[in-house]
Amino acid sequence: MSGLSYQSSGVDLNLYGQAMKKLPALMQRTRTAGVMELPGGFAGLFRLAALRQWTDPVLVSGTDGVGTKIKLALRMQKFNTIGIDLVAMCVNDCLCLGATPLFFLDYIAMGRDNPELLEQLVSGVSDGCVQSQAALLGGETAIMPDLYADGDFDMAGFCVAAADRAELINGKERIQPGDVFIGVPSSGFHSNGYSLIRKAVFEHAGLSVDDPLESMSSTVGEVLLTPTRIYAPLVQKLQEAVANPSIHGIAHITGGGLCENLSRILPNGITARLQRDSWNPAPAFGWLQSLG
Known part of the structure; x- marks a missing residue:
């Protein structure tokens, strides 16, 4: 009887080492001056030297x-874009305060x-960091065969x-009666609501990922897996184009939709009035709604 080992326990250190060798190049392409x-x-x-441009720099996480x-x-079985979603969900929250992504x-x-x-997963993360101009500074990969089923991951x-x-965008302090909300299009469903979306599409409607959406x-799968839009380039352009504090508030529309997320940035006593006919929802939303 041979002795116990990591490999007999479900963790192959040789494969792990092979995987680690591929990651430095994916990190290097995101490198910025501060790394x-x-x-x-x-x-x-x-290095925080770049923050010296500000009088009172604040870290936002x-x-x-x-x-x-x-x-x-x-x-x-497509994994090279889900990392973009991961970066987007974190970066877009930081952008709501007008912050510049660092790493x-x-x-x-x-x-x-x-x-x-x-x-493939880290390749997507790397792509998201490039879009955000944030350095992929590090990470952790955990192999846990007794916690995750073979093939599963998180x-x-x-x-x-x-x-x-002084330039933090705090809607609760800046938003005033008469301010105008400007909606910025999403790329699709982003990364929220997928427990309901999957049930509606695959169980209720009986569709498959390969079904065409002419x-x-x-295809159904391509529409649903569209990566979350990263708004960093747009927010940067807005900040360069208008004098601070012309932007009074930014809301990242995630779980809870428009109503719950707008309320998070509104001062007490102020409500938002949205004109439903002032924009046309992307086709994907109408398609999903039609499924019931």
Whole structure:
């Protein structure tokens, strides 16, 4: 009888090592001026010299996951975009305060070593960091065969951003009667509501990910897996185009929809009035609604 080992317990350290070798290049492409080299270090380093442009710099942080949209990625066996969703969910929250993304860290847990899966997941995270101009500073990969089924995984992320205290966008202090809300289009369903979406599409309507949606020149799976839009480039352009504090508030429309998320930035005694006929919802929303 041979002795116990990690491999006999479901963790292949050789495969784990192979996976780790592919990650530095994905991190390197996100590198920004603040990143400091620390080969073999236990933590990432980021210089705060850039914050000297501000009188009273404030760090802003956000953490999130992508919920059961992961189930859709597993159903499609397509994993190179779900990391974009992860970055977007964290970065977009920080943008609501007018903060500039600095760096990002991820946590990936899976049931067994899978270098190809890990590379695809981190590739998406890397793409999201490039879009956000945030450095992928580090992360953690946990192989837990007794906690996750073979093939299953989960992801979480953490973003650190910064802003000058005087320029923080705090809707509860800035929003006034007569202010105008401007809606910015999403790329689709983003990363919220997928427990209900999956039930409506696959159980209630009986559709499959490969079914065509001719009105959108796409398939069901492609529409549902569309990555969450990262608003960092847009917010940066707005901040450059208008004098602060012309932007009085920003709301990230996630779980709870328009009503719950707008209320999070409104001062006491002020309500929002939305004109339902002032915009046309994207075709994907009408399609989903038609399923009942």
